[in-house]
Amino acid sequence: MDTQNLLKRKYTPINGEFYDKLETAATLDQRCELVYLDEEGNEHNVISRIEDLYTENGEEYAVLEDVTIRLDQIKSLNGDRLILEERKNYHEDFAHEFYAAGNEVLIGENDYYTLIVNKEMNILELKARKYWDSMDDIPELKSQLIKVGNLIHERFGLLNDLTDLLPNEEGVLEAPFVPARGILMNMGLFKVADLLPPNCTTIVHNRGSFSVNSIRVRTFMDRYFAENWLAER
Numbered sequence: 133m134d135t136q137n138l139l140k141r142k143y144t145p146i147n148g149e150f151y152d153k154l155e156t157a158a159t160l161d162q163r164c165e166l167v168y169l170d171e172e173g174n175e176h177n178v179i180s181r182i183e184d185l186y187t188e189n190g191e192e193y194a195v196l197e198d199v200t201i202r203l204d205q206i207k208s209l210n211g212d213r214l215i216l217e218e219r220k221n222y223h224e225d226f227a228h229e230f231y232a233a234g235n236e237v238l239i240g241e242n243d244y245y246t247l248i249v250n251k252e253m254n255i256l257e258l259k260a261r262k263y264w265d266s267m268d269d270i271p272e273l274k275s276q277l278i279k280v281g282n283l284i285h286e287r288f289g290l291l292n293d294l295t296d297l298l299p300n301e302e303g304v305l306e307a308p309f310v311p312a313r314g315i316l317m318n319m320g321l322f323k324v325a326d327l328l329p330p331n332c333t334t335i336v337h338n339r340g341s342f343s344v345n346s347i348r349v350r351t352f353m354d355r356y357f358a359e360n361w362l363a364e365r
Contacts, residue, residue: 143191144204150214154194157209158182159274159311160267166196167207175207184315187282230283240276244269249280253363256280256321259293264308274311281312281319289323289362290316290342293355296329303333309340317347325358326351 157164158181167177184195192203206214230237230249239247246259256277264270281288292307299305307326310316324342326335328351335351337343352358 143202146192146203146206146214150209150212151192151203153209153212154182154203154206155185155275156271158185158194159271164210166209168201168205169207170205226279227283230280237280239280240272242270242272245273247273247276247280249284250359253359254284254286254288255291255359255362256284256288257291257293258310259296260308261296263297263306267311270311277310277312278315278319281316281321284320287320287322289325290321291325291327291358291362292342293327294329294332294335295327299329299332299334303331304336305329305332305334306336306338307341309338310342313342313347321347323348323350323362325349325362327355327358328353 156162161181163179163181165177165179166182167175169175178196178198180196180198182194182196186193186195194201194203194206204214208214235250235252237249237251239249241247242261244261244264246257246261248257248259249255250257267274290310292310294305294307297305297308305328324347326349328335330353337349342349350358350361352361
């Protein structure tokens with residue numbers, strides 16, 4: 133690859149499998165070995181966390197602890213060499229499926245949660261199936277939220293359906309943390325409704341969940357009122 137004036141060259145998308153490795157490292161907050169070229173083509177070998185991945189003007193970037201680099205500057209990740217190829221944008225296939233689907237789109241489903249988008253009401257629904265307290269339990273949730281957030285171009289609401297979770301004997305339920313909270317807010321998230329189980333009297337927000345200090349949050353015992361509050365513009 134000709135490295136002269138690298139960032140002045142047209143961005144070349146990276147291989148989808150390699151992107152998945154970057155995304156996994158970022159989601160799991162892993163320190164990894166990265167070899168990359170700077171703007172002048174000088175090679176750097178660093179051990180760093182990937183703090184964020186984002187797209188701007190059709191170009192993909194990784195935010196490391198000390199520097200932000202365009203993805204086609206990377207030569208290797210943990211010894212795996214980067215593959216550059218002319219391919220569809222990483223999100224194009226997902227976007228095509230999203231726009232072609234009906235009103236409700238299933239984004240992700242596993243033992244811990246189901247993530248659905250209601251396109252008509254502009255609501256993300258995150259149904260917690262059992263409590264999680266570690267990113268290791270939900271490694272895909274951050275990337276799924278970011279993918280769908282990129283496709284919702286207006287203000288949107290998040291319905292946290294917690295009705296499958298069990299409060300303690302005093303009726304207190306701790307809200308599970310949601311990754312990418314700040315990213316979602318930047319994408320247009322403006323309200324969060326917590327749908328509570330009937331035996332819940334108190335919900336506790338920790339620093340990993342949405343709190344009243346970061347975004348508008350209300351609790352509901354009835355799904356109808358929660359959805360309509362979120363859909364109000």
